[in-house]
Amino acid sequence: MAPQGSRAPLEFGGPLGAAALMLLLPATMFHLLLVARSGPARLLGPPPYLPEPEALWSPRALLLWLTWLGLQVALYLLPARKVAEGQELKDKSRLRYPINGFQALVVTALLVGLGVSAGLPLAALPEMLLPLAFMATLTAFIFSLLLYLKALILAPASALAPGGNSGNPIYDFFLGRELNPRICSFDFKYFCELRPGLIGWILINLALLLQEAELRGSPSLAMWLVNGFQLLYVGDALWHEEAVLTTMDITHDGFGFMLAFGDLAWVPFTYSLQAQFLLYHPQPLELPMASAICLINAVGYYIFRGANSQKNSFRKNPSDPKVAGLETISTATGRQLLVSGWWGMVRHPNYLGDLIMALAWSLPCGVSHLLPYFYLIYFTALLVHREARDEQQCLQKYGLAWHEYCRRVPYRIVPYIY
Ligand SMILES: NC(=O)C1=CN([C@@H]2O[C@H](COP(=O)(O)OP(=O)(O)OC[C@H]3O[C@@H](n4cnc5c(N)ncnc54)[C@H](OP(=O)(O)O)[C@@H]3O)[C@@H](O)[C@H]2O)C=CC1
Numbered sequence: 001m002a003p004q005g006s007r008a009p010l011e012f013g014g015p016l017g018a019a020a021l022m023l024l025l026p027a028t029m030f031h032l033l034l035v036a037r038s039g040p041a042r043l044l045g046p047p048p049y050l051p052e053p054e055a056l057w058s059p060r061a062l063l064l065w066l067t068w069l070g071l072q073v074a075l076y077l078l079p080a081r082k083v084a085e086g087q088e089l090k091d092k093s094r095l096r097y098p099i100n101g102f103q104a105l106v107v108t109a110l111l112v113g114l115g116v117s118a119g120l121p122l123a124a125l126p127e128m129l130l131p132l133a134f135m136a137t138l139t140a141f142i143f144s145l146l147l148y149l150k151a152l153i154l155a156p157a158s159a160l161a162p163g164g165n166s167g168n169p170i171y172d173f174f175l176g177r178e179l180n181p182r183i184c185s186f187d188f189k190y191f192c193e194l195r196p197g198l199i200g201w202i203l204i205n206l207a208l209l210l211q212e213a214e215l216r217g218s219p220s221l222a223m224w225l226v227n228g229f230q231l232l233y234v235g236d237a238l239w240h241e242e243a244v245l246t247t248m249d250i251t252h253d254g255f256g257f258m259l260a261f262g263d264l265a266w267v268p269f270t271y272s273l274q275a276q277f278l279l280y281h282p283q284p285l286e287l288p289m290a291s292a293i294c295l296i297n298a299v300g301y302y303i304f305r306g307a308n309s310q311k312n313s314f315r316k317n318p319s320d321p322k323v324a325g326l327e328t329i330s331t332a333t334g335r336q337l338l339v340s341g342w343w344g345m346v347r348h349p350n351y352l353g354d355l356i357m358a359l360a361w362s363l364p365c366g367v368s369h370l371l372p373y374f375y376l377i378y379f380t381a382l383l384v385h386r387e388a389r390d391e392q393q394c395l396q397k398y399g400l401a402w403h404e405y406c407r408r409v410p411y412r413i414v415p416y417i418y
């Protein structure tokens with residue numbers, strides 16, 4: 001058995017919290033899928049019915065799911081325009097990652113376009129969301145179990161994640177023991193974080209748009225907006241793929257059930273909730289309102305992209321003319337912290353932009369139902385919790401300098417409010 005890594009304080013409510021989340025997250029996802037297509041579309045309250053086992057298990061869905069994963073693996077293995085190095089690991093080495101996510105999105109779009117023009121019934125996909133979500137959940141469970149066993153038997157102490165090695169099997173299974181599980185150069189966590197789920201989300205949205213066109217003659221303005229906004233978000237993530245290498249998911253968290261389920265099932269099947277809702281509950285949207293919503297999304301995107309790009313440019317090269325004039329504080333690690341520009345406004349300006357976009361994605365669905373606002377509610381909770389985890393990690397890294405940053409920039413996400 002591999003030796004234990006250094007012990008970190010337990011997060012997510014410890015083993016009990018982890019066990020509860022492992023039940024609650026899939027249950028919530030299936031609840032949302034069932035409720036979105038029901039007449040009353042009530043977020044709170046029981047689901048309209050409980051699906052029969054045959055509604056969840058379908059060989060067609062299994063085949064489709066495996067084909068999708070296979071296609072994304074093949075696209076990941078294609079030659080990349082760039083190979084980037086990750087952050088330094090405990091053993092002082094750096095892993096290498098292919099930067100070809102945007103290429104995977106474009107090739108997928110071309111293949112889907114060709115398929116649809118050759119008669120591929122993409123509009124039938126919405127009918128298969130339930131069994132597909134079941135396949136994705138099953139895959140996440142089996143996959144995280146295999147990763148847990150691999151880490152237990154094969155991984156050296158230096159390969160373990162700081163958080164997922166408490167010795168409690170439930171907690172470690174949930175958080176993930178190994179930081180960067182790989183087979184040869186194939187990195188499972190990096191692959192899952194950006195490819196099958198994120199691109200799958202866009203494909204599901206597109207299928208919902210096509211089905212709406214079949215049902216009602218043309219897609220609604222609300223459906224166009226939701227599709228356009230979310231395509232921009234995913235395209236942006238894949239275009240700036242290298243930035244994911246510095247996120248806590250890659251540098252700190254192990255690859256366990258939380259990320260496997262989050263990446264493979266939660267993202268595609270719950271982030272597409274607004275488009276699912278619109279297919280079954282068409283909403284009128286006038287041009288002036290649509291323009292106002294576009295403006296909100298543009299403001300959110302401007303803050304989100306501005307903040308992320310400013311930090312990325314600064315971390316890559318602090319003397320880059322774009323960021324060289326910004327005020328900074330020095331830390332004992334030799335790294336600096338920005339205290340002006342976006343990062344002088346609040347301590348997580350990128351989260352603020354992301355939340356404003358989340359609002360813009362729900363508004364096209366009107367205000368008659370709470371359901372399309374689920375993403376905004378969940379995402380606020382996720383980012384508030386994530387911000388607290390990041391602060392904890394920054395305090396450990398930067399000590400007094402972090403206290404000084406918090407004194408100079410007192411608000412976390414929303415200026416003068418939080
Ligand atoms: N849609 C979704 O479900 C999700 C979206 N996201 C989005 O992903 C993006 C990445 O988010 P996330 O990974 O949480 O982290 P961030 O991009 O916010 O990065 C946090 C890190 O930035 C560095 N940092 C913090 N303050 C400063 C400063 N003042 N100056 C310089 N560097 C600083 C620190 O790392 P260091 O000092 O080591 O560089 C810190 O750990 C965000 O835009 C977020 O909104 C995130 C989660 C889920």
Ligand SMILES: CC(C)CCC[C@@H](C)[C@H]1CC=C2C3=C(CC[C@@]21C)[C@@]1(C)CC[C@H](O)C[C@@H]1CC3
Nearest residue numbers: 025193236237244247249258261262263266267
């Ligand atoms: C299921 C749980 C509630 C938690 C799951 C969390 C995951 C869904 C998210 C953890 C970090 C993520 C990031 C993104 C998507 C969601 C997950 C995987 C992005 C790829 C979204 C686009 C941004 O531009 C970058 C994000 C990095 C972190």
